[in-house]
Amino acid sequence: MMDRSTLFFSLAIAATSALVACGGSSDAAAPVSTPPPAGSPAPPPAAPPPPAAPASTETPTLARTTVVSGLQSPWDLAFTPDGVMLFTEKCRGLSARFANGTTVGLFGISGSSLVAPDLFCEGQSGVHGIAVDPDFATGARYIYVFMASNLSTNPRTNRVVRLALSADSMSASARTDIIMNIAYKDVGNGVSGPGAHSGGRLRFGPDRFLYVTTGDNHNASLPQDPTRLGGKVLRVDRNGAAAPGNNAPQGFDPRIFTYGHRNVQGITFRPAGQPNAGQPFTAEHGPNHSDEVTALVAGGNAGWDPQNRPGLTCPSNYCGYAGTPATMPMTDTARFPNALRASWTNNGASQGMGPATFLDGAQWKAWNGRLMVAIMGGRRTVVLQLDAAGAATGDVTADLPATRIRSLVQAPDGNLYVVTDGGEIWRVVPS
Numbered sequence: 001m002m003d004r005s006t007l008f009f010s011l012a013i014a015a016t017s018a019l020v021a022c023g024g025s026s027d028a029a030a031p032v033s034t035p036p037p038a039g040s041p042a043p044p045p046a047a048p049p050p051p052a053a054p055a056s057t058e059t060p061t062l063a064r065t066t067v068v069s070g071l072q073s074p075w076d077l078a079f080t081p082d083g084v085m086l087f088t089e090k091c092r093g094l095s096a097r098f099a100n101g102t103t104v105g106l107f108g109i110s111g112s113s114l115v116a117p118d119l120f121c122e123g124q125s126g127v128h129g130i131a132v133d134p135d136f137a138t139g140a141r142y143i144y145v146f147m148a149s150n151l152s153t154n155p156r157t158n159r160v161v162r163l164a165l166s167a168d169s170m171s172a173s174a175r176t177d178i179i180m181n182i183a184y185k186d187v188g189n190g191v192s193g194p195g196a197h198s199g200g201r202l203r204f205g206p207d208r209f210l211y212v213t214t215g216d217n218h219n220a221s222l223p224q225d226p227t228r229l230g231g232k233v234l235r236v237d238r239n240g241a242a243a244p245g246n247n248a249p250q251g252f253d254p255r256i257f258t259y260g261h262r263n264v265q266g267i268t269f270r271p272a273g274q275p276n277a278g279q280p281f282t283a284e285h286g287p288n289h290s291d292e293v294t295a296l297v298a299g300g301n302a303g304w305d306p307q308n309r310p311g312l313t314c315p316s317n318y319c320g321y322a323g324t325p326a327t328m329p330m331t332d333t334a335r336f337p338n339a340l341r342a343s344w345t346n347n348g349a350s351q352g353m354g355p356a357t358f359l360d361g362a363q364w365k366a367w368n369g370r371l372m373v374a375i376m377g378g379r380r381t382v383v384l385q386l387d388a389a390g391a392a393t394g395d396v397t398a399d400l401p402a403t404r405i406r407s408l409v410q411a412p413d414g415n416l417y418v419v420t421d422g423g424e425i426w427r428v429v430p431s
């Protein structure tokens with residue numbers, strides 16, 4: 001029987017091999033060049049890394065600059081390899097910002113280069129995550145957006161759409177909806193109004209597959225449901241097809257990588273050079289306790305199941321807020337003995353933890369390789385030290401302003417970019 005790390009490495013190797021075999025599967029209609037065709041020779045093995053410098057024990061000093069302000073509910077951002085900043089606003093869509101400060105609307109509301117008439121904004125939902133194709137620099141100029149759409153009805157759904165970005169990054173075209181049936185809370189219930197708990201983060205892993213986080217919609221049966229795409233982490237290729245190695249249990253939708261989640265809004269991958277490099281870690285809000293960071297393993301159950309709790313009083317049969325860590329746990333190891341254990345629980349509190357990014361590079365000094373999470377309700381940003389197995393062994397609060405932070409991204413320039421609910425994007429430079 002394989003242990004977790006062996007299993008994950010096996011998965012990563014299988015996924016990488018499969019991606020090489022499946023290269024060239026991009027949409028033939030898109031006006032962009034394609035990655036190498038199937039059968040292309042594999043790249044030569046990388047040179048061995050140089051000897052590691054001694055790890056710093058010094059906490060970095062953070063210098064913060066406001067890059068953009070005045071945005072309306074910004075949600076996520078990403079960078080193209082040539083340095084264009086892409087950011088989303090929940091009710092407006094996707095925009096590009098260039099180094100000279102020019103900003104153009106790429107996709108979404110009227111006035112965008114590509115209008116999405118099906119986009120709507122309701123409750124917590126609208127336009128959420130943005131990701132850039134890992135082969136963008138070599139010709140697959142694709143970007144991916146998570147959005148609420150009314151193209152499907154009864155219920156409406158969240159979708160992941162792929163767009164082609166023009167050579168000058170000034171316009172988007174060739175919309176292809178690659179996942180169309182992510183659960184959306186169409187109708188309010190006794191817990192909350194419509195649009196609640198959509199998840200919505202998009203990130204490519206170092207395995208070059210797209211990870212999509214989804215939420216439980218305040219619907220009790222979704223997280224453990226084998227076929228509906230809510231309360232899950234999905235892992236797909238650029239066409240939205242299930243990635244190889246997802247290891248979803250028998251009868252599950254093969255796009256499901258992990259299930260039994262509540263509302264994952266952070267996903268990030270352990271950097272090269274760290275134990276279990278490439279392993280995904282999620283951050284999600286707890287109900288009235290236990291925000292959780294979880295190290296994911298393919299096919300794993302994260303253990304959230306807010307249904308069928310006879311001892312609790314559950315509005316609309318949703319027991320998520322009705323219990324305690326003992327009676328309604330974020331990870332129910334009594335029901336699911338093999339559930340993925342949390343790496344960290346925000347010291348047992350629920351303060352709206354969501355965004356997450358690993359810090360990677362010597363510029364982060366003692367924080368190199370640590371996991372940063374933003375705790376929105378708690379208005380703080382926490383840096384976690386993890387052991388080899390992924391369990392937190394310490395946490396410190398970063399010296400950043402106390403505000404609601406919606407997204408954390410380490411950019412190609414090695415600096416941290418922060419999106420706030422107050423409508424700002426910050427650049428944070430460590431020294």
Ligand SMILES: [Ca+2]
Pocket residue numbers: 260292294302303304330331332340342
């Ligand atoms: Ca859990």
